[in-house]
Amino acid sequence: MSDENALAEANEIDDEVKFAPDAAPYIERIPGFVRGVALKSMIAKAKEKGVTLIDGAFMDENNPMK
Numbered sequence: 001m002s003d004e005n006a007l008a009e010a011n012e013i014d015d016e017v018k019f020a021p022d023a024a025p026y027i028e029r030i031p032g033f034v035r036g037v038a039l040k041s042m043i044a045k046a047k048e049k050g051v052t053l054i055d056g057a058f059m060d061e062n063n064p065m066k
Contacts, residue, residue, distance in 0.1 A: 010039050017043045020055040027059075 007024040013036070019027065030038045045062050046054050 006035075009035075013039055014043045017046045017052055017054060020053050022056040023054055023059050026056055026063075 004024065006027040007019055007021060010019045010023070010027050019039075027035070027039065041064070042054060042059060042062060046052070046058065051058060
């Protein structure tokens with residue numbers, strides 16, 4: 001899946017929280033079989049913090065695998 005497709009799919013998950021273009025490489029690295037769950041978790045974390053646009057830095061800082 002290309003970065004553009006991954007980003008488009010991620011941005012369809014929630015109406016309130018979106019992913020910035022620089023988040024696409026991070027999204028692409030998430031294995032497909034867990035991507036939906038991982039992105040929903042990232043969206044929940046963003047909502048907790050009052051964030052409406054998830055960028056690459058946010059994804060890096062909130063990566064549970066770090």
